[in-house]
Amino acid sequence: MGERTTVKYPYPKVLITNPLNSSALAFPVLECIHIVGFAFSIGTVAIVDFSLLGIGMSRQTPAQLARDTWLWTLGGLVVMLFSGLLLFSSDPDMYYLNWPFLIKMFFFVSAVIFHYTIHRKAVSSDTPPPNGKLIAGVSLFLWCGVIFGGIFIGFVYPGLSLG
Amino acid sequence: MLLTFVQWIQLTDFFTALRGSAYVYPIVLSLHMVGLALFGGMILMTDLRLLGVTMRQRPIADVVNQLRVPKRWGLLLTATCGFLMFGSKAEEYYYNAFFRTKLILFAVVIVTELVFYRSVYGNPAALDQAPQVPGNAKLAAALSLLLWTSIACCGRGIGYIEPPLDKIHAQIHVRHDATAVAARGLYIQKGQDHQDVASAN
Numbered sequence: 001m002g003e004r005t006t007v008k009y010p011y012p013k014v015l016i017t018n019p020l021n022s023s024a025l026a027f028p029v030l031e032c033i034h035i036v037g038f039a040f041s042i043g044t045v046a047i048v049d050f051s052l053l054g055i056g057m058s059r060q061t062p063a064q065l066a067r068d069t070w071l072w073t074l075g076g077l078v079v080m081l082f083s084g085l086l087l088f089s090s091d092p093d094m095y096y097l098n099w100p101f102l103i104k105m106f107f108f109v110s111a112v113i114f115h116y117t118i119h120r121k122a123v124s125s126d127t128p129p130p131n132g133k134l135i136a137g138v139s140l141f142l143w144c145g146v147i148f149g150g151i152f153i154g155f156v157y158p159g160l161s162l163g
Numbered sequence: 164m165l166l167t168f169v170q171w172i173q174l175t176d177f178f179t180a181l182r183g184s185a186y187v188y189p190i191v192l193s194l195h196m197v198g199l200a201l202f203g204g205m206i207l208m209t210d211l212r213l214l215g216v217t218m219r220q221r222p223i224a225d226v227v228n229q230l231r232v233p234k235r236w237g238l239l240l241t242a243t244c245g246f247l248m249f250g251s252k253a254e255e256y257y258y259n260a261f262f263r264t265k266l267i268l269f270a271v272v273i274v275t276e277l278v279f280y281r282s283v284y285g286n287p288a289a290l291d292q293a294p295q296v297p298g299n300a301k302l303a304a305a306l307s308l309l310l311w312t313s314i315a316c317c318g319r320g321i322g323y324i325e326p327p328l329d330k331i332h333a334q335i336h337v338r339h340d341a342t343a344v345a346a347r348g349l350y351i352q353k354g355q356d357h358q359d360v361a362s363a364n
Contacts (some may be wrong), residue, residue, distance in 0.1 A: 028323055032316040035199070039315070043204005050233060056205075057229040060221060069208070118240045151193040151285050
């Protein structure tokens with residue numbers, strides 16, 4: 001064992017504040033971008049899902065609609081994800097300890113995985129899948145779960161304590 | 164009169180119960196956002212189709228006609244939830260600048276729908292027959308995109324303003340007192356009364 005050296009980190013210089021938090025407008029503007037992003041992504045997914053359920057655009061096949069809308073879904077997802085990350089960065093500890101946020105992340109990850117695996121397969125061929133209605137129902141349920149989780153974040157304050 | 168009306172709405176048994184519940188408000192707000200996501204998305208896609216940006220292989224008539232019914236149901240869901248939230252805190256909403264802006268934008272949306280209904284939304288088959296999407300259809304779509312996006316943003320803004328109802332109420336009382344005193348002729352005679360009123364403000 002050699003000589004011990006202690007390194008003092010210049011904490012006050014390293015810990016700079018997030019510039020998002022020094023502007024009162026940054027958070028609400030990001031929220032608006034987040035909302036428009038999810039209107040695009042979830043709205044386009046809903047058009048395809050409703051067509052699987054026989055509602056709305058049922059004259060087109062779900063596969064045709066999926067080909068029409070996939071880019072808008074993906075674009076909306078990207079906008080939603082990056083604005084969401086910025087919102088998260090405003091107070092990471094709070095979000096980490098907030099149980100609706102954790103539920104939201106569970107629903108979000110499930111919804112994205114479901115969308116790009118099972119859902120994608122179901123709408124890839126022009127012949128409607130036999131379990132199309134179930135797949136549409138699961139898809140809508142997962143995306144609604146994301147929205148509910150997102151709204152409840154703002155209504156729960158004491159972190160993980162449920163009481 | 165309008166103020167009395169919103170106060171009455173808020174004080175009905177139904178909305179008093181709604182206000183008192185911790186879970187109902189976020190659930191109603193969540194459903195409001197579900198309506199926004201599902202049916203706001205459909206409005207976006209319809210407008211972008213009219214602008215020729217998306218779903219170009221589908222006839223305009225197919226997009227407009229088939230999405231009409233689900234959009235109406237969606238509007239019903241979103242508007243119902245919106246009204247429930249308004250009713251539970253009607254007086255706060257009454258003073259809220261974003262809420263007022265949102266209502267004005269709704270009025271503008273209704274006017275544009277009425278103006279463009281006959282030429283655009285009511286007759287989409289004619290738009291398909293034209294060699295190019297007519298200018299007024301594109302104008303209607305652009306206006307719709309702008310207005311609905313602004314409405315969504317105003318909706319988010321409502322939550323950031325909390326009108327100081329206590330101060331507003333106190334000020335109203337002071338004004339009532341001042342007029343009552345002035346009617347008895349004391350307001351002008353006694354200088355210190357005037358002082359009291361000023362400090363209370």
